Amino acid sequence: MGESPSVTSGKVGPLKVGRPVEALFDELRSIHQKHGDDLKGWPAYVRSLSTADEIRTCEYALFDDTDGKTAVQINDEPEEGPWEIDAVIRGGEGTNYDRDFRIVLTFPGDWPKRPARVRIKGILHHILLMDGNEPMPVFYHPQGTYAPSNTEGTYDIMTCLKAVHGFLSAPLKWPEGSMSPLQEREIARQWEEAAASDAERHEIISKYRNDVGAKHNALFEAADSKVLPRAWFDAEFARVVLDGEGDADAIRAMVKEECTGAYSFPFVTKEFSDMVIEEAEHYQQSGLPVRRPNSMNAYGLILNEIGLEGLMDALQQQAFLPVSRALFPAEVACRFDAHHSFLVHYEIGHDLGLDMHTDDSDITFNTCLGKEFEGAGLTICGVMGEEGMRKLRHVYSHVVGRCLVHLGRHRHGADDITKGERLNLICWNHNYLWRKSSPYKTLTLPDETEPPDAQCLSFTHDRDHPNAKPSAWYPPKRSEVRFDKRV
Ligand SMILES: O=C(O)CCC(=O)C(=O)O
Ligand SMILES: [Fe+2]
Known part of the structure; x- marks a missing residue:
């Protein structure tokens, strides 16, 4: 293990600062120097952004996408990240996502060649959200090219934030020819439906607090x-x-x-x-x-x-x-x-x-x-x-x-x-x-x-329970391993 960063407080501790984090520090510093902490002059949908002092890391996890899949392994080199920062982004004006969303951006070791991963905090109904509240990677590139959209060909922080705002503003435009018009319409319909149920959830919450009135x-x-x-x-x-x-x-x-x-x-x-x-x-x-x-x-x-x-x-x-x-x-x-x-x-x-x-x-x-x-x-x-x-x-x-x-x-x-x-x-x-x-x-x-x-014994899950439900599945046939389900 390298020198261990302090990980509990959300501040980077005694780290050997490597290449990516230095660049990240620099970019965050220059954003805050230029625009102030209230981000004057930036698009209004960026409601807040961590400062360089608030970059966090995690001592054990390292993204490894080399085989094209997403894997994470125990990290022997904590100085290589990943690095995390927080932001608050507002969804598209006039849409059902016209609200503030707290997000976490996770920057991989080879950022800015690759974009930050995005995680949306809290509950969000959206059709392109994967496990862990991560938008599907395609959201960076509505054209499906997986190429950075800024002119340098790298993913600066603004590019990442803009993609999140886009994700919360309109259904994706898919690469030319990859979807039939019917499929595109169906996706757009599902996008609207998810956004509407998200808005409804928030409305219930605010009704309870503001109209009914909380007890405590x-x-x-x-x-x-x-x-x-x-x-x-x-x-x-x-x-x-x-x-x-x-x-x-x-x-x-x-x-x-x-x-x-x-x-x-x-x-x-x-x-x-x-x-x-x-x-x-x-x-x-x-x-x-x-x-x-x-x-x-x-x-x-x-x-x-x-x-x-x-x-x-x-x-x-x-x-x-x-x-x-x-x-x-x-x-x-x-x-x-x-x-x-x-x-x-x-x-x-x-x-x-x-x-x-x-x-x-x-x-x-x-x-x-x-x-x-x-x-x-x-x-x-x-x-x-x-x-x-x-x-x-x-x-x-x-x-x-x-x-x-x-x-x-x-x-x-x-x-x-x-x-x-x-x-x-x-x-x-x-x-x-x-x-x-x-x-x-x-x-x-x-x-x-x-x-x-x-x-x-579980009657819900175990085949050998005397009153087992028909859907009981344990002990598994050798190929069925279900760690993320209730067993
Ligand atoms: O009732 C309890 O203490 C346990 C409840 C529980 O295990 C569950 O809801 O997952
Ligand atoms: Fe439980």
Whole structure:
């Protein structure tokens, strides 16, 4: 390993500055010198852009496109990047994307020969968006030539930003002859449809906040400001994690290892738990549409869809990231780039529990918010991709205010509630760089060497469950390896 950059704060630390980052520093500096931080004289759709001081890097991931495919490998040369900067871009005026979008630009080692990758933060409905909220590469070049559109033949920062604005302004113009007029019309129709549903989602969020009125404005203020009041957190957690600069040893000393691969720690106060529960109840009573977190929960609620995405962003960056780095360095390394955050709700007469599964998540944080309940433990088995996925490891009893953290591919299920009500805040954290890395891609499902434990069988997923659903698929036929699906 080369000299390790400081990766936690978003600033470049003691780096050996290589070729690409020097050029990136220079370009950002000259933009800000010429146009000021408010970017005077630049197109108005560029709402903000990182300064040179804010360039970030990641110590372990390196894009390697040499074979024409996108691969990421563990990086022995962190000074080669990739480098990340943030920007806010407004979509096309008068379109359904006429809003501010937060984006992350990731510059590869050979930038500016190749353009920055783009990731749009948050939820966006768009027809040309891939996994990880990355627009398909063709968006740089409506003509499909993959050639830079500036005169030097390189991808300066403005070229990249302009492409993002174009992506959020009109359906792509495809290369001459590559689509029939009928196909082009169909794509344009789908573009409009996705843009319209994106706008509708935002309208619901703003209706809730402005017309219905939130129950606890403090939650929404934190969502906007990203400032997390310390009174919402357990004092030890606040000291060690929020104010502790991510000291991994202190974090490891704070958590309790419930079983191999699953840890619990004191997290939030009753004040915070009650506010979130009351906000969710208030939203459900508002009559606004509710989309459920996934096919397995009929009574949950997605926090991102009621306007609390910013709150979860803040929790992800300030609370979950340092804990994950201390406990699961491979899966997280230096960043999370997306999350799916929701509440689950169990009560007699509604959802009672949840079948055995893995999450579509790299690291899952599961916090018990309340209320009072009996039963409703979390049965934890083994980890997908390791031996013994269907061997029982532990039955965890949820405690209000405590959070349980585990890999998304750790098999688990919620036991039936027998009394009361249980509400948990679940955050599925994604690191798409990890998902593109060779260690992730080469994970396999080992054959079982011992019979599974009955508690670890899933009726949704396992063919050998006595009441298996017709769609059950595990154990897989050798070619079916599904790491990013619930198992
Ligand atoms: O109820 C719980 O504690 C777990 C819920 C869960 O695993 C999920 O929603 O993915
Ligand atoms: Fe889960």
